[in-house]
Amino acid sequence: MEAVVKSASDLSKRRTALKKEQRRLAYSKFIHNKQAVTGFIILAFIVALALLGPIFISLDPYEIHPEDRLQGPSGNYLFGTDNLGRDLLARVIFGAQISLFIGLAVAFFAGILGTIIGLYASYYKFLDNVLMRICEGIMAIPAILLAIALMAALGPSTENIIIALSIVYTPYVARVVRSSALVIREETYIEAMKAIGAKSFRIIWGHIAPNVVSPLIIQITSVFANAILIEATLSFLGAGVPAPTPSWGNILYDGKMVIFNTPWMVVFPGICIVLAILALNMFGDGLRDILDPHSNSKK
Amino acid sequence: MTTQLTLDHEPLLEVSGLKKHFPVKNEIGQKSAVVKAVDDVSFKLYEGKTLGLVGESGCGKSTTGRTILRLTEPTSGSALFKGKDIFQLKGDELRKARQDLQMVFQDPFSSLNPRKRIGEILEEPLVIHKLGTKAERTEKVMEILYKVGLNVDHYYRYPHEFSGGQRQRIVLARALILNPKIIVCDEPVSALDVSTQAQIVNLLRDLQEDLKLTYLFIAHDISVVRHISDQIGVMYLGNIVEYTDTDNIFAEPLHPYTQALLSAVPHPNPTMKRERIILKGEIPSPLNPPSGCVFHPRCPMATDICKQAVPVNKEARPGHFVRCHLY
Amino acid sequence: MSQQAILEVKDLKTSFHTERGSVTALHGINFQLKEGEILGIVGESGCGKSVTSQSILRLYDEKYLVDYEGEINFQGKNLLKLPMDKMQEIRGNDISMIFQDPLSSLNPVYTIGFQISESLMIHQKLSKKEATEKAIELLRLTGISAPEKRVKQYPHELSGGMRQRVMIAMALACKPKVLIADEPTTALDVTIQAQILDLILQLNKEYKMSVMFITHDLGVVAEVCTRVIVMYLGQIVEETDVETLFSKPLHPYTKGLMKSMPTLEGERSEKLHVIEGAVPSLNNIPKGCRFAERCPFADELCKEKPPELMTHNDNHKVRCWHYEKIEKGEVAYDNTINA
Amino acid sequence: MKTYLLKRLISLIPTLLIVSIVVYLIIYLTPGDPAEVMLGDSATDEQVEALREEMGLNDSFVQRYFTWMGGVLQGDLGTSYFMKEDVTYSIVSHLGPTLSLAILAEIFAIVIGIPIGIFAARRRGTYVDQSFMGLSYIGVAIPSFLLALFLILIFSITLKWFPVAGYKELSEGLWEHLRYMILPALALGCMHIALTARMTRSSMLDVLNLNFIKTARAKGVKESIVIYRHTLRNALLPIITIIGQNFGILIAGAAVVETVFNIPGIGQLVVNSIERRDFPVIQGIILFVTFVYVVINLIVDLLYGVIDPRVKLDK
Amino acid sequence: GGSSDSSSEGDNTSEGTDTAVSTDGELHYASNVQPPTLDPLMSNAIVTREVASVIYESLVAFNENFEPVPMLAESVDVSEDGKTYTFNLRHGVMFHNGEEMKAEDVVASMERWKEKSSSARAVLTEPQFAEVDEYTVTMTLAEPTTLALGAIANTSHLAAIMPKEIVESAPEAGVEEFIGTGPFKFVEWKQDQYLHFTRFDEYAALDTPASGLSGKKEALVKDVYFDIVIDPSTQLSGLQTGEYDIAGGIIQDDLAQLEANPDLEYITPFDANYTLLFNRKEGAFQSKELRQAVAYALDLDALAAVAAVDNYEITPSQLPKLNAVWATDAGAEFHNQKDLEKAKQLVEQSGYNGETLNILTTRDYPQMYNEAVYVKEQLAKVGINVELLVYDWATALSEVRNSPQDWNIFTTSFPSTPSPVELLYYAESYFDGAETDTQKELLTKIKSAPTTEEAKMYWEELQTHSIEDVKLITTFAANKISAYTTDVKGYKYFEVPLFYNVSVSE
Numbered sequence A: 001m002e003a004v005v006k007s008a009s010d011l012s013k014r015r016t017a018l019k020k021e022q023r024r025l026a027y028s029k030f031i032h033n034k035q036a037v038t039g040f041i042i043l044a045f046i047v048a049l050a051l052l053g054p055i056f057i058s059l060d061p062y063e064i065h066p067e068d069r070l071q072g073p074s075g076n077y078l079f080g081t082d083n084l085g086r087d088l089l090a091r092v093i094f095g096a097q098i099s100l101f102i103g104l105a106v107a108f109f110a111g112i113l114g115t116i117i118g119l120y121a122s123y124y125k126f127l128d129n130v131l132m133r134i135c136e137g138i139m140a141i142p143a144i145l146l147a148i149a150l151m152a153a154l155g156p157s158t159e160n161i162i163i164a165l166s167i168v169y170t171p172y173v174a175r176v177v178r179s180s181a182l183v184i185r186e187e188t189y190i191e192a193m194k195a196i197g198a199k200s201f202r203i204i205w206g207h208i209a210p211n212v213v214s215p216l217i218i219q220i221t222s223v224f225a226n227a228i229l230i231e232a233t234l235s236f237l238g239a240g241v242p243a244p245t246p247s248w249g250n251i252l253y254d255g256k257m258v259i260f261n262t263p264w265m266v267v268f269p270g271i272c273i274v275l276a277i278l279a280l281n282m283f284g285d286g287l288r289d290i291l292d293p294h295s296n297s298k299k
Numbered sequence B: 001m002t003t004q005l006t007l008d009h010e011p012l013l014e015v016s017g018l019k020k021h022f023p024v025k026n027e028i029g030q031k032s033a034v035v036k037a038v039d040d041v042s043f044k045l046y047e048g049k050t051l052g053l054v055g056e057s058g059c060g061k062s063t064t065g066r067t068i069l070r071l072t073e074p075t076s077g078s079a080l081f082k083g084k085d086i087f088q089l090k091g092d093e094l095r096k097a098r099q100d101l102q103m104v105f106q107d108p109f110s111s112l113n114p115r116k117r118i119g120e121i122l123e124e125p126l127v128i129h130k131l132g133t134k135a136e137r138t139e140k141v142m143e144i145l146y147k148v149g150l151n152v153d154h155y156y157r158y159p160h161e162f163s164g165g166q167r168q169r170i171v172l173a174r175a176l177i178l179n180p181k182i183i184v185c186d187e188p189v190s191a192l193d194v195s196t197q198a199q200i201v202n203l204l205r206d207l208q209e210d211l212k213l214t215y216l217f218i219a220h221d222i223s224v225v226r227h228i229s230d231q232i233g234v235m236y237l238g239n240i241v242e243y244t245d246t247d248n249i250f251a252e253p254l255h256p257y258t259q260a261l262l263s264a265v266p267h268p269n270p271t272m273k274r275e276r277i278i279l280k281g282e283i284p285s286p287l288n289p290p291s292g293c294v295f296h297p298r299c300p301m302a303t304d305i306c307k308q309a310v311p312v313n314k315e316a317r318p319g320h321f322v323r324c325h326l327y
Numbered sequence C: 001m002s003q004q005a006i007l008e009v010k011d012l013k014t015s016f017h018t019e020r021g022s023v024t025a026l027h028g029i030n031f032q033l034k035e036g037e038i039l040g041i042v043g044e045s046g047c048g049k050s051v052t053s054q055s056i057l058r059l060y061d062e063k064y065l066v067d068y069e070g071e072i073n074f075q076g077k078n079l080l081k082l083p084m085d086k087m088q089e090i091r092g093n094d095i096s097m098i099f100q101d102p103l104s105s106l107n108p109v110y111t112i113g114f115q116i117s118e119s120l121m122i123h124q125k126l127s128k129k130e131a132t133e134k135a136i137e138l139l140r141l142t143g144i145s146a147p148e149k150r151v152k153q154y155p156h157e158l159s160g161g162m163r164q165r166v167m168i169a170m171a172l173a174c175k176p177k178v179l180i181a182d183e184p185t186t187a188l189d190v191t192i193q194a195q196i197l198d199l200i201l202q203l204n205k206e207y208k209m210s211v212m213f214i215t216h217d218l219g220v221v222a223e224v225c226t227r228v229i230v231m232y233l234g235q236i237v238e239e240t241d242v243e244t245l246f247s248k249p250l251h252p253y254t255k256g257l258m259k260s261m262p263t264l265e266g267e268r269s270e271k272l273h274v275i276e277g278a279v280p281s282l283n284n285i286p287k288g289c290r291f292a293e294r295c296p297f298a299d300e301l302c303k304e305k306p307p308e309l310m311t312h313n314d315n316h317k318v319r320c321w322h323y324e325k326i327e328k329g330e331v332a333y334d335n336t337i338n339a
Numbered sequence D: 001m002k003t004y005l006l007k008r009l010i011s012l013i014p015t016l017l018i019v020s021i022v023v024y025l026i027i028y029l030t031p032g033d034p035a036e037v038m039l040g041d042s043a044t045d046e047q048v049e050a051l052r053e054e055m056g057l058n059d060s061f062v063q064r065y066f067t068w069m070g071g072v073l074q075g076d077l078g079t080s081y082f083m084k085e086d087v088t089y090s091i092v093s094h095l096g097p098t099l100s101l102a103i104l105a106e107i108f109a110i111v112i113g114i115p116i117g118i119f120a121a122r123r124r125g126t127y128v129d130q131s132f133m134g135l136s137y138i139g140v141a142i143p144s145f146l147l148a149l150f151l152i153l154i155f156s157i158t159l160k161w162f163p164v165a166g167y168k169e170l171s172e173g174l175w176e177h178l179r180y181m182i183l184p185a186l187a188l189g190c191m192h193i194a195l196t197a198r199m200t201r202s203s204m205l206d207v208l209n210l211n212f213i214k215t216a217r218a219k220g221v222k223e224s225i226v227i228y229r230h231t232l233r234n235a236l237l238p239i240i241t242i243i244g245q246n247f248g249i250l251i252a253g254a255a256v257v258e259t260v261f262n263i264p265g266i267g268q269l270v271v272n273s274i275e276r277r278d279f280p281v282i283q284g285i286i287l288f289v290t291f292v293y294v295v296i297n298l299i300v301d302l303l304y305g306v307i308d309p310r311v312k313l314d315k
Numbered sequence E: 001g002g003s004s005d006s007s008s009e010g011d012n013t014s015e016g017t018d019t020a021v022s023t024d025g026e027l028h029y030a031s032n033v034q035p036p037t038l039d040p041l042m043s044n045a046i047v048t049r050e051v052a053s054v055i056y057e058s059l060v061a062f063n064e065n066f067e068p069v070p071m072l073a074e075s076v077d078v079s080e081d082g083k084t085y086t087f088n089l090r091h092g093v094m095f096h097n098g099e100e101m102k103a104e105d106v107v108a109s110m111e112r113w114k115e116k117s118s119s120a121r122a123v124l125t126e127p128q129f130a131e132v133d134e135y136t137v138t139m140t141l142a143e144p145t146t147l148a149l150g151a152i153a154n155t156s157h158l159a160a161i162m163p164k165e166i167v168e169s170a171p172e173a174g175v176e177e178f179i180g181t182g183p184f185k186f187v188e189w190k191q192d193q194y195l196h197f198t199r200f201d202e203y204a205a206l207d208t209p210a211s212g213l214s215g216k217k218e219a220l221v222k223d224v225y226f227d228i229v230i231d232p233s234t235q236l237s238g239l240q241t242g243e244y245d246i247a248g249g250i251i252q253d254d255l256a257q258l259e260a261n262p263d264l265e266y267i268t269p270f271d272a273n274y275t276l277l278f279n280r281k282e283g284a285f286q287s288k289e290l291r292q293a294v295a296y297a298l299d300l301d302a303l304a305a306v307a308a309v310d311n312y313e314i315t316p317s318q319l320p321k322l323n324a325v326w327a328t329d330a331g332a333e334f335h336n337q338k339d340l341e342k343a344k345q346l347v348e349q350s351g352y353n354g355e356t357l358n359i360l361t362t363r364d365y366p367q368m369y370n371e372a373v374y375v376k377e378q379l380a381k382v383g384i385n386v387e388l389l390v391y392d393w394a395t396a397l398s399e400v401r402n403s404p405q406d407w408n409i410f411t412t413s414f415p416s417t418p419s420p421v422e423l424l425y426y427a428e429s430y431f432d433g434a435e436t437d438t439q440k441e442l443l444t445k446i447k448s449a450p451t452t453e454e455a456k457m458y459w460e461e462l463q464t465h466s467i468e469d470v471k472l473i474t475t476f477a478a479n480k481i482s483a484y485t486t487d488v489k490g491y492k493y494f495e496v497p498l499f500y501n502v503s504v505s506e
């Protein structure tokens, strides 16, 4: 017994050491994944721009300069001005905040809701039939049409976009979670838990849920990217973030009108959208490689 | 090692008339057929002894084991354990009973949750059954780790950091931590290399001696089963076709299938080229099993009666049961 | 043992480029396959059996994924230096191969008839009709009933044993000189395994085909092989004829392996012999003898310096510093390692 | 086969029912009144009320749903508030441009995407592969409307190769038609080219790792045949799936591109109808597009059976 | 290129020289909106006026001085008391369906018109139409007014004369067949693509010279296509490639391009008065001081500049300048005063409690939206908290009508009307709830004034009152840019684009 107790006191030390080691490993795995790193750097750059930009550059995205309408990029206005003479750089930066926030919020809500639906659908057959039919129904409606219709119904506001896009994307998350959960459910260790006498709640949340995390995260990055894209599209169609709040799609909406004269109004936010989505996709795919158990195992 | 099946003391677990039929649905979702995965299986487990179940893939070995643990519901039959029929237990009673009945699975890679540390995996059964305080549980886990030949170092590791053999030890530890009476071992060594296999087989035997465990040992490797079992049941297509003490079976296999099976096992002895009985044909599907004796299409000794009548279980020799028209 | 070598592997070294650097799976493999013999290659999972067999046909041949060193001589040609089109002429024609898992080794979307006749159409330039007829014949040869019907079936419609027979028929299509069988029966039941082993033995006799038989089952080796190579962690540790291997193994690993196997004969001894520890990973190869860590006879020399494959006699090679002394009982059995 | 088809068709019913309810609910919740939109701000409340009554807007939700659903079941999608024509007719008359756009985009996706995917898979890990995959990332990341704007900037405004926008029917000549369609189809299809290329690549790689590819090579099959005969056919399932799904997405995605290029397809119709609160049209289109989407998926499933004998469609 | 930059419509003419004019040509007009309906009584949308005027004609029409002169009527006689109007119809005026226009058609059409038309409601008191004989129709009023014929000539809710059967069978949602008497007849409406009109060969043209909407109308092209081209830049490029002959919706920002192109010309007809409407039914703007604060806070020049309007004028006149009868600068002393200090002071006086006020606007009309953005920024400077409620136009309309609790300012625009009485916001039940006694009284005076001069006096008073009281703020009078290629000869815009007397050379 003596030996056991002694080891127990060592356990916590061991634990911290292992955790450190684990972190180091995860880090090294990440750092060696070119895609993930590139995606992360771009994303980090955009996030930093969105969060820190307003602190360092004291620009007002709302201030109107009627005399400076549609100026090209210059010392005064790095990105030029828009059709109301507002500083495009400031608007693009604030747009980044909005777009990222919407993307993040949608990913968050759709992620949580989708996970719950997916997990329970996979576990209980009778729920599966009901929930999956509904999800299928919603997924059968093309995302963009559903989003447009929902926005018309809910009315334009940032919260409503988040609600609408969460409704649109929850089924996608649910489906991914469910299909991975169905596989996990058949794993022997789930059977082992039943053999031990674990209740369903423990099995679902303690054993199935942690194992759907990787596909979930990957799906969530993709939802994140798609939410940014659809938000931009909605705003571009005039059904998105209510103006004058700048969002990338909004800026493009304004820019579309003047594309002949002032292409930079399209070019700058356009590049931002592409970069953000690109970064998220790369990051997600990188994560896929990192989290994929096959890339861990001996093979 | 020779134990008579007709022991005077009570069996620990008595399974009789166990049937498990899976409905098979067709495309439109109607029940179209049943798979008779287990069709009338009876046997007894005695305390501290091992019953080996052998048979080829798909014959219903795993289903038998899983049904006893109520991982799948039996179609009919009974399993008396401590005077109660396991198949009738519900809710908390069943959960209680599960402490006494544990399982070790074939695939050591998929039977551990890859996202849990070994410590957590081993502690969880205790948590589920609300046994002990946190400290006591940790202690118990460490104790069990030692018992299966691992050490405390492994407490915070993840399953993927272990080799197959080590994982099988962990699986065993998880089964043992609740102090079960019976462990169903479903091909616990089939996925392991020969050298590792020996380690686990030895461990199983040591533990049996220490803890008076009772095993239902399922395997298709006859030499391993022979090594570990006190009695052997030979299964074919959902039936136990022959059932007796280990030594009896090897000394005098009665069922033509057992004979063929034994002769087909390759011997690691090049000098001893024995006469092999090569069976014709393939193992039929339990979806539509042959009429009469299920073995008759492949049986070298089949006669007309075999095609028509289902043979009953006979005690052809004392304590040696066989299901064949020849006896 | 004076037959000619039909295939000679010299200093074969195969390394893979993986994301985490290069992994050398084979470290200088040397052996000969003689005409008409069945050469067994045994060893535990991951020791490099499959890599050896697939290196011979250069199935990993993708310049940026794999490096081969050494020579593989077949009919006077070094296969490793052959241009791909020449290599393709040899594959399936002179050297064929069957794999462990017959389901995943058959293309699910083509009938087995097509899959068998494909190689006839490639190598013997038969017409489709001729090839199909030949395929039916080959299937009959492997003991499949109603082969006319089977050719039209898809792999998933067949049972495991039948699939493996299809694989064999496919491999035999062009009457190859060498058949490489990579664990052809591991996925099968014993009674079916017996059928397949029987078939391979029969074909070996009838066609005088040399067979490289890869397995981890010593029982199977004893049943079918004439000569055996034992591999451990990417190296050959012992090579001899089958009787000698089972009667007088020299390498401690082989000895351990033999003893740790439960058998159907003799006493059901209380305990099985155990080789302690596990096979080290390829990323973490011991400096000296690769088996030293697990070897009860190992000493400092073993841990420091890797032994060469030594010739015990014409017919027996072994990679161990101390095999002679062990034979004579001169080295102490190190018990600590088993603790 | 027949029973399978029947079963699949039956299983569409709940999906479409749910879609119809969802759509109806959304529309019910949508503020804005078609009567008001129609009459403009000069109308008196009485005029608005009279029109509402005539349009049946004063009925209860359930009543309206069942009236509508009853019609739908008889193949009648209702009458447009604004165009005063059958919704079915509106859809049909707007379908041409959208279909043409989607088909063209799909053709781009197939004839560009699949070869690129195969090419990249065969040269996996090389710079060629990496640059193609890098491009495909960008392809996926560019929203179609943005690409549309860029394409207009480059090809129409600067180079003047293509018209800025508009639509010419096929009856006015193939080239004339294509001149108007190429840019929109590219804008619409770009993402799908990239997706198809990536799916092809990864699916090819998955199959290339399977054992039977080794078998084929071991038989002495030429590498090109290994790729096209043994790998591609097996890799086709996920590719077809994505192509099928794409088609649905393309039809829906046309909404955006049609708006930018001012193409009078159903995409634009739906956007306009939402603006005008032309509810029957919105419902009709969404139901229709969904139906198309579901049917295409059904066709894809049927194709599975043709390509892969393991997929048994009949029992 | 170049333009006649005057906003007077009379000058907005491309010189009509006769070079290689084909009478079988097609005229493509690009419009950025699709009409909600072709029934002129079902919508007051400008685009509906535009298309309806192609097909339909009314009894009287405006000449270029905004005087109603006979069109389908041969002559109009007004009784002594000014209560009875007798319309002597022209003989041989054919409908597009081949039948002749008769008094019964006129009566039916005018009866429906008086039901639906906002002009009729605003101007005429209990009008009664009656058939005297086949070619004579009378209109009797309860109260005399000099504005009556102007109301009938109004292009908004055009008093279109249609066959009786069609009028009488028309459901609530509008007529189902579009049959008029105009020089072009309706052929096809390809939703979201185009409306197609073709020359009506039996058209009975007048022989008086063309003036405004009156006089001789001659279809010089065979087909007129009213192409729906939503995107302004597309319109411009289509104009450049010759796809369209006339583009109705070019924006200011593209003007430079337009001017740089020698093959293009443009005119700038009046579009609408952009207006901030205050909600006086509910909320903070019931306070006059707060409304005035808004008026003082705004710099309308800056506002108009950012609103990116096409071509504009800052004027207090609530009717367009070209409507010489009614246009007036009365109230200019309260208009566009740009006094932030005063505004702040007024905010204080008003007792405004800092609550958030909502501007209801739409992005469907970028000018309104931009205007709203500017107002928000500007009001923030004087301490008024403003949020934008941005809806699509449909929702905005519904909100403004049904949810007075939600909005405080509504951005909208008002097209020209024949007389101030017909300005929608002076209607009794207008949804801003801003009707004052003064307003009511003056409106009645205008209506019943025996002469136009006298009426105008009252109107000046009313406009001044309206501006001083800040009933609304007319932020700017916008002109649109209607561009055309040099191949187009004789193109004019008067209230609507005129497709007759226009030729296109190939």
Ligand SMILES: Nc1ncnc2c1ncn2[C@@H]1O[C@H](COP(=O)(O)OP(=O)(O)OP(=O)(O)O)[C@@H](O)[C@H]1O
Residues within 6 Å of the ligand: B022, B023, B035, B036, B037, B038, B055, B056, B057, B058, B059, B060, B061, B062, B063, B064, B220, B286
């Ligand atoms: N959940 C299930 N539904 C339908 N059929 C099942 C199910 N589980 C098992 N079966 C069928 O029951 C039969 C017996 O299966 P079981 O797993 O018990 O065989 P086994 O003897 O353990 O085989 P193996 O050696 O391959 O593990 C098989 O034919 C199998 O296909």
Ligand SMILES: Nc1ncnc2c1ncn2[C@@H]1O[C@H](COP(=O)(O)OP(=O)(O)OP(=O)(O)O)[C@@H](O)[C@H]1O
Residues within 6 Å of the ligand: A298, A299, C016, C017, C018, C023, C025, C043, C044, C045, C046, C047, C048, C049, C050, C051, C052, C216, C282
């Ligand atoms: N494509 C590859 N890339 C990297 N490493 C590989 C590859 N193929 C094989 N290896 C490594 O080479 C070693 C030998 O593998 P091999 O497949 O030859 O083993 P084996 O003896 O056939 O084992 P088994 O009995 O499991 O089939 C293994 O450690 C394996 O991880």
Ligand SMILES: [Mg+2]
Residues within 6 Å of the ligand: B061, B062, B063, B186
């Ligand atoms: Mg099993």
Ligand SMILES: [Mg+2]
Residues within 6 Å of the ligand: C049, C050, C051, C182, C183
């Ligand atoms: Mg292998």
